[in-house]
Amino acid sequence: MLRLEARPIPSTLMGYAAPVIALLATVVFGSILFATLGKNPVAGLTVFFITPLETVRGLTEVGLKMVPLLLCALGLALCYRSNVWNIGAEGQLVVGGIVAGGVALLASPASIPGYFLLVLLAGMAGGMAWAAITAWLRDSFNANEILVSLMLSYVGGLLLLYLVNGPWKDPKGFNFPYSKTFDAVAMVPKLVPGTRLTWGIVIAFLALVVIWIFVARSKAGFRLQVAGHAPLAARFAGFSAREGIWMSLLICGALAGLAGALEVAGPLGQLTPQFSSGYGFAAIIVAWLGRLHPGGCVFAAFVMALIYIGGELSQSRLGLPAAITGVFQGMLLLSLLTADTFIHYRLRRV
Amino acid sequence: MEQLAPLIAATLSAGTPLLLAGIGLVVNERSGVVNLGAEGMMLIAAVAGFAVGFATGSPAAGLIAGAVAGMLFSLIFSALAIGLVTNQYATGLALTLFGAGLSAFAGLSYVGKSVPFKTTFEIPLLADIPFFGAAFFKLHPMVYFALLLTAVVAWMLARTRLGLVIRAVGESPESAHAIGYSVRAIRVGAVAFGGACCGLAGVYLSLIYTPLWVEGMVAGRGWIALALTTFATWRPWRVALGAYLFGSVTMIQFALQAEGIEIASQLLSMMPYIATIVVLALISRNPAFIRLNMPASLGKPFHP
Numbered sequence: 001m002l003r004l005e006a007r008p009i010p011s012t013l014m015g016y017a018a019p020v021i022a023l024l025a026t027v028v029f030g031s032i033l034f035a036t037l038g039k040n041p042v043a044g045l046t047v048f049f050i051t052p053l054e055t056v057r058g059l060t061e062v063g064l065k066m067v068p069l070l071l072c073a074l075g076l077a078l079c080y081r082s083n084v085w086n087i088g089a090e091g092q093l094v095v096g097g098i099v100a101g102g103v104a105l106l107a108s109p110a111s112i113p114g115y116f117l118l119v120l121l122a123g124m125a126g127g128m129a130w131a132a133i134t135a136w137l138r139d140s141f142n143a144n145e146i147l148v149s150l151m152l153s154y155v156g157g158l159l160l161l162y163l164v165n166g167p168w169k170d171p172k173g174f175n176f177p178y179s180k181t182f183d184a185v186a187m188v189p190k191l192v193p194g195t196r197l198t199w200g201i202v203i204a205f206l207a208l209v210v211i212w213i214f215v216a217r218s219k220a221g222f223r224l225q226v227a228g229h230a231p232l233a234a235r236f237a238g239f240s241a242r243e244g245i246w247m248s249l250l251i252c253g254a255l256a257g258l259a260g261a262l263e264v265a266g267p268l269g270q271l272t273p274q275f276s277s278g279y280g281f282a283a284i285i286v287a288w289l290g291r292l293h294p295g296g297c298v299f300a301a302f303v304m305a306l307i308y309i310g311g312e313l314s315q316s317r318l319g320l321p322a323a324i325t326g327v328f329q330g331m332l333l334l335s336l337l338t339a340d341t342f343i344h345y346r347l348r349r350v
Numbered sequence: 351m352e353q354l355a356p357l358i359a360a361t362l363s364a365g366t367p368l369l370l371a372g373i374g375l376v377v378n379e380r381s382g383v384v385n386l387g388a389e390g391m392m393l394i395a396a397v398a399g400f401a402v403g404f405a406t407g408s409p410a411a412g413l414i415a416g417a418v419a420g421m422l423f424s425l426i427f428s429a430l431a432i433g434l435v436t437n438q439y440a441t442g443l444a445l446t447l448f449g450a451g452l453s454a455f456a457g458l459s460y461v462g463k464s465v466p467f468k469t470t471f472e473i474p475l476l477a478d479i480p481f482f483g484a485a486f487f488k489l490h491p492m493v494y495f496a497l498l499l500t501a502v503v504a505w506m507l508a509r510t511r512l513g514l515v516i517r518a519v520g521e522s523p524e525s526a527h528a529i530g531y532s533v534r535a536i537r538v539g540a541v542a543f544g545g546a547c548c549g550l551a552g553v554y555l556s557l558i559y560t561p562l563w564v565e566g567m568v569a570g571r572g573w574i575a576l577a578l579t580t581f582a583t584w585r586p587w588r589v590a591l592g593a594y595l596f597g598s599v600t601m602i603q604f605a606l607q608a609e610g611i612e613i614a615s616q617l618l619s620m621m622p623y624i625a626t627i628v629v630l631a632l633i634s635r636n637p638a639f640i641r642l643n644m645p646a647s648l649g650k651p652f653h654p
Contacts, residue, residue, distance in 0.1 A: 326451020
């Protein structure tokens with residue numbers, strides 16, 4: 001019989017090894033899944049982990065997917081570190097995209113150069129406002145932020161559907177639920193000509209540096225983490241729990257909103273009903289896989305981007321539905337949680 | 351008055367999945383375990399039950415398959431959160447994400463198909479009563495089953511030894527452990543019951559309420575059911591009250607449309623979610639009130 005036994009001190013090694021073990025476990029489960037679906041596991045895994053990295057186009061697509069994943073995960077990691085269970089980054093991203101899209105639709109060729117910066121700021125404001133609802137209800141009403149932020153994600157998604165089917169629908173769009181395409185001044189410039197990759201990736205990495213410095217070097221960042229790890233100690237030290245709720249949610253909202261803005265004013269150039277592809281939810285996995293650390297989130301966002309692209313490719317290369325992405329995401333998070341147990345526990349024979 | 355009867359009937363039908371899931375989650379949470387995987391279990395059960403119902407042509411087989419699927423899926427949660435002491439919130443969330451992905455993947459071949467099952471049954475004699483017949487006695491048997499389940503669970507939790515043990519495990523697992531109860535086995539059982547109920551709720555949606563399979567068709571009802579347990583302060587009959595309240599919110603949109611009031615359907619569809627947020631905020635406003643009613647060890651891991 002094996003028995004779980006608490007470790008006297010948590011294992012640092014397991015902390016770093018767990019994401020790698022989880023990834024390997026997902027690969028093994030994935031191979032089994034491919035085999036049961038009658039596909040060659042090696043061919044299947046190649047499509048997910050090798051093919052996207054072989055061409056410039058593939059690499060730029062991976063970079064493109066990393067942008068929203070990384071931005072949302074940075075914000076979520078901050079929330080989870082402060083013990084605020086925000087799972088509504090998806091809604092914050094969508095509303096950020098909506099507000100950014102609204103500002104972008106106002107642009108004309110006569111608008112000032114650099115108008116796209118306004119669009120990005122609008123996206124951040126939109127995401128912040130949406131996250132502020134969760135913060136306010138948690139702070140003033142003690143309402144559970146998990147449920148509120150998730151309900152708001154549904155509301156945000158429906159708001160988007162309403163706008164692209166109603167007031168913002170392109171009258172010349174053959175009745176498709178899309179907005180008009182944005183004017184070129186409202187669009188984020190391309191980073192690699194001839195691909196879809198924009199300066200968004202640079203902006204995302206700038207955000208990474210800012211958040212990293214904030215978490216590791218600033219006093220406010222320190223207060224947040226104490227409030228998360230040791231609420232009692234934070235209270236005795238006079239750190240406000242309210243500050244933690246508001247700050248982490250507003251920062252997360254701003255980052256998610258920025259991600260939404262970069263998506264609509266980047267590769268898409270218009271508002272579409274499903275512009276997000278669930279990035280806000282996938283970013284939850286990214287944040288945990290990245291050990292709630294800004295640097296780790298980069299690695300994790302890269303892996304998650306591969307899974308996204310792999311899912312799209314598996315449709316054309318393997319004849320498997322793109323929905324397989326969701327299966328992989330779920331398996332990854334479940335494996336990670338399992339592996340994480342062994343940071344605090346070990347197995348003993350009894 | 352005459353228009354009211356079908357609205358009442360529709361409210362009861364719309365509230366039933368919330369009630370089924372909510373009752374299961376109450377037992378689940380009374381044992382001290384939060385399972386945020388409700389939405390995922392409902393989705394898995396919706397597709398599994400639809401597949402079985404579609405293949406066998408038997409709604410009963412579909413419903414049973416849904417309950418079994420929900421229960422089996424909950425075992426993943428139990429293995430991690432109870433067996434391996436992982437964080438309950440994160441594990442439940444993982445279950446929902448996995449369930450959403452797996453159900454979308456498994457359900458692809460059923461998209462657009464529908465099942466020809468009867469969705470209403472008239473109770474002889476009672477259905478002929480004016481007004482009351484149309485409002486209460488021309489429904490699917492699952493609507494009554496949900497109420498029966500509520501009664502049984504309310505009795506079980508309040509009046510039986512089993513209920514006492516479940517509550518003890520939820521209030522103070524250490525004490526329950528010390529007097530010789532297997533905390534983990536009881537919690538696994540409670541979670542499995544929650545899974546089966548969420549499964550029934552999910553398959554009710556795909557076989558009876560809608561009745562077809564669409565990706566993500568549970569549409570947040572699992573989360574609303576989780577909010578209901580707080581709203582109900584973990585009491586079965588209050589879950590029923592809340593479920594029908596939310597059912598009526600869903601129905602208001604149809605009532606408004608029938609009255610000829612022009613509001614975009616997307617805006618009307620927001621109402622259950624906004625109602626959940628408002629209700630949650632109002633009920634949680636007094637932290638002491640919530641803490642008084644909440645199982646004391648809710649969400650806290652237990653390792654013997």
